[in-house]
Amino acid sequence: MDREILSGGMTTVVRIGRTVRRPVRAWSEAVQWLLAGLAAAQVRGVPRWHGVDDEGREVLDFLPGEAGGAYGGPETALVSAAKLLRRVHDATAGLPDKTSRPWQLAAVEPVEVVCHGDFAPYNCVFRDGETTGVFDFDTAHPGPRSWDLAYAVYRFAGLSTVAGYEPADQAARARLFLDSYGRTRGERLDVVDALVPRLLALVHFMRTGAANGDPNFARHIEEGHADLYLRDADHITAHRELWDRVVVGHRVPANRP
Structure with missing residues (x-):
């Protein structure tokens, strides 16, 4: 069989033929339950779980296609990514006992769906400019749609300073993503409101992990990732009027908290 060590993740992942082998983690049971629910709902573009191999590793589908980068992508990728995320969310909305699972991340209220938690081009695969799949559900957790959408928009619309x-293009791309997902004006406002809190929560998660001895998070902080997220939070705050006008579609009162 073809064998390849896949780069870019926080753990050693190996592709063997049409499968991916990865270590079992404390939250793997919750992710397995989630993937089983998505399979039962016939959601295409997500890996299926096939048990544990002789070396104690999880066995999942390898999704063919090209992996994305940190930000952006063509508009066709934005549209198809938003529709894929909508299918994932819709399939998880009715799953019972979401908050009783041992997720890596705590639930975020109000719980509506199971968030992917890291829906970004680098966790998706693409073919001919279309987003055809999403993988790495390690940071999945219960939460509101807007929480997951905030990070997806940040990554796919390219709201980062790098x-x-x-900014005008960022706003247009964010609106395209949310329209493709099917958000109403009020629901788009919820996503815009969540952009900065979502980045600040990510910084807190990284710092907590580093303080608890995780070398990956310590390295990411040393490389400046946390500082970048804080600069991007400031960038998003500085252009709030633009997001309200273009992404939401109306002007929000200045005294809105």
């Missing part, structure tokens, strides 16, 4: 898009 993504290479002008």
Whole structure:
């Protein structure tokens, strides 16, 4: 069989033929339950779980296609990514006992769906400019749709200061993503409201992990990732009027908390 060590993740992942082998983690049971629910709902573009191999590793489908980068992508990728995330969310909305599972991350209220937790181009695969699949559900956790969408928009719309898009283009791309997902005006406002809290929560998660001895998070902080997220939070705050006008579609009162 073809064998390849896949790069870019927090653990050693090996592709063997049409499968991916990865270590079992404390939250693997919850992810397995989630993937089983998505399979039962016939959601295409997510890996199926096939048990544990002789070396004690999880066995999942290898999703063919090209992996994405940190930010952005063509508009066709944004549209198809938003629709894929909508299918994942819709399939998890009715799953029972979401909050009783041993997720890596705590639930975020109000719980509506199981969030992917890291829905970004680097966790998706693409073919001919279309987003065809999403993998790495390690940070999945119960929460509101807007929480998951905030991070997806940050990554796919390229709201970062290093993504290479002008603010007007960022706003247009964010609106395209949310329209493709099917958000109403009020629901788009919920996502815009969640952008900065979502980045600050990520910084807190990284710092907590580093303080608890996780070398990956310590390395990421040393490389400046946390500082970048804080600068991007400031960037998003500085252009709030633009997001309200273009992404939400109306002007929000200045005294809105």
